[in-house]
Amino acid sequence: MNMDSPRSESIPDPAVRRLSLYLRQLEEWHRQNRPTISSKELGQSLSLTDAQVRKDLAYFGQFGHPGIGYHVEDLIARVRRILGTDKLWNVLLVGAGNLGRAMMGYRGFSAKGFNLVAVFDADPAKTGAKLGNFTVLPMEKLQPTIQTLDIRLAILAVPADFAQIVANQLIEAGIKGLLNFAPVSLNIPENIATNSVDLAVQLEQLSFQISTLKNS
Amino acid sequence: MNMDSPRSESIPDPAVRRLSLYLRQLEEWHRQNRPTISSKELGQSLSLTDAQVRKDLAYFGQFGHPGIGYHVEDLIARVRRILGTDKLWNVLLVGAGNLGRAMMGYRGFSAKGFNLVAVFDADPAKTGAKLGNFTVLPMEKLQPTIQTLDIRLAILAVPADFAQIVANQLIEAGIKGLLNFAPVSLNIPENIATNSVDLAVQLEQLSFQISTLKNS
DNA sequence: GGATGTGAATGCATTCACAGCA
DNA sequence: TGCTGTGAATGCATTCACATCC
Numbered sequence: 001m002n003m004d005s006p007r008s009e010s011i012p013d014p015a016v017r018r019l020s021l022y023l024r025q026l027e028e029w030h031r032q033n034r035p036t037i038s039s040k041e042l043g044q045s046l047s048l049t050d051a052q053v054r055k056d057l058a059y060f061g062q063f064g065h066p067g068i069g070y071h072v073e074d075l076i077a078r079v080r081r082i083l084g085t086d087k088l089w090n091v092l093l094v095g096a097g098n099l100g101r102a103m104m105g106y107r108g109f110s111a112k113g114f115n116l117v118a119v120f121d122a123d124p125a126k127t128g129a130k131l132g133n134f135t136v137l138p139m140e141k142l143q144p145t146i147q148t149l150d151i152r153l154a155i156l157a158v159p160a161d162f163a164q165i166v167a168n169q170l171i172e173a174g175i176k177g178l179l180n181f182a183p184v185s186l187n188i189p190e191n192i193a194t195n196s197v198d199l200a201v202q203l204e205q206l207s208f209q210i211s212t213l214k215n216s
Numbered sequence: 217m218n219m220d221s222p223r224s225e226s227i228p229d230p231a232v233r234r235l236s237l238y239l240r241q242l243e244e245w246h247r248q249n250r251p252t253i254s255s256k257e258l259g260q261s262l263s264l265t266d267a268q269v270r271k272d273l274a275y276f277g278q279f280g281h282p283g284i285g286y287h288v289e290d291l292i293a294r295v296r297r298i299l300g301t302d303k304l305w306n307v308l309l310v311g312a313g314n315l316g317r318a319m320m321g322y323r324g325f326s327a328k329g330f331n332l333v334a335v336f337d338a339d340p341a342k343t344g345a346k347l348g349n350f351t352v353l354p355m356e357k358l359q360p361t362i363q364t365l366d367i368r369l370a371i372l373a374v375p376a377d378f379a380q381i382v383a384n385q386l387i388e389a390g391i392k393g394l395l396n397f398a399p400v401s402l403n404i405p406e407n408i409a410t411n412s413v414d415l416a417v418q419l420e421q422l423s424f425q426i427s428t429l430k431n432s
Numbered sequence: 433g434g435a436t437g438t439g440a441a442t443g444c445a446t447t448c449a450c451a452g453c454a
Numbered sequence: 455t456g457c458t459g460t461g462a463a464t465g466c467a468t469t470c471a472c473a474t475c476c
Contacts, residue, residue, distance in 0.1 A: 255458075256457085271460080274458085280458050285458080
């Protein structure tokens with residue numbers, strides 16, 4: 001069962017976040033038919049040190065070749081395996097508003113191992129409608145759909161006031177990971193993975209940086 | 217080496233990120249007419265320790281009252297001042313695709329101190345069209361618009377292949393902060409603030425967490 | 433020579449624990 | 455008593471520096 005994941009619990013969280021960025025960069029080099037890459041180059045492309053890159057990758061195994069670097073195609077496969085995206089994940093979306101429709105239109109999912117397979121909305125005025133390739137389903141269909149399609153990931157694109165309620169419904173229905181776009185802090189059990197993106201928070205961080213970056 | 221900005225440079229980045237979350241939570245309590253809040257409660261609402269909250273706020277000043285806590289309305293004003301969102305920021309958007317249109321439709325900007333004032337697209341088929349309240353402008357209008365409206369923040373919602381090019385144009389035209397939704401690592405000068413949101417990266421992180429969270 | 437992998441050293445961020453104030 | 459603000463202690467993450475291998 002447990003082959004080359006020696007110490008899952010001692011891996012720094014920042015290292016895992018960077019792993020996704022390494023992968024994105026590696027895929028770019030792969031498109032350019034670059035066969036091999038050094039930790040130095042990989043680091044430079046993301047403004048990191050070479051040591052940082054090597055240390056990060058070494059948490060998961062020995063993927064490099066001294067004197068040569070990392071084989072791009074091989075490392076991509078390894079990183080995907082680590083992140084769990086070597087297999088395809090079915091994903092559902094709740095919220096057929098502006099943001100939800102943007103998600104439905106996003107063509108980049110499948111290349112990264114994700115498959116948007118169902119869209120829900122609580123508003124009866126929206127359910128039944130055909131938006132792009134999707135028919136918007138009512139919330140009652142949540143549980144059966146999740147089970148039938150073995151969905152573990154959900155994207156939450158509903159108004160702030162409903163986010164916690166819908167999150168509860170999703171977890172109740174068996175979802176294991178939640179990507180939340182509503183500007184609220186969700187109260188989520190320990191065994192459910194969650195991740196939030198708040199547009200206003202992002203802009204605030206820029207505002208702060210600009211306001212305090214006068215002297216350089 | 218000795219500079220006269222006492223703490224501006226020694227504030228941990230994670231503390232600044234949490235500041236935005238504190239603000240969001242405080243605003244929620246303010247809507248509920250909660251007059252005062254303790255570091256304990258504020259921490260619990262975000263799964264942080266009370267000491268963490270106090271230490272974070274103390275980087276910026278002494279805002280609390282021993283025995284009582286923090287005055288909600290006052291602290292909101294203080295935090296907004298710190299983040300720079302006590303004044304309104306004009307923001308522009310590049311990219312009138314799916315995601316761009318979602319941004320145009322987002323009603324939550326102004327309450328947080330941001331004002332979307334102009335939308336651009338490189339595609340001549342899109343420029344001139346009226347989308348919602350916005351007329352999509354061609355890229356040639358970038359520089360004059362930025363200067364006329366004193367825009368310092370930009371949201372980048374263009375395809376990956378164009379992100380770097382457009383980023384360069386924006387910086388050239390005087391933009392100081394950049395919120396990038398394209399799945400690429402931008403190469404940006406030191407004195408420009410930047411922040412990225414990559415949907416696939418977010419999902420990958422969830423995938424990893426779920427895959428390695430079996431034992432709990 | 434050119435590059436990795438990794439203990440050791442450094443540097444940050446978080447937590448502790450307590451003095452001090454309302 | 456209840457709560458803040460903060461030095462000191464702890465715990466993590468990053469960087470250094472070098473043995474090792476192609």
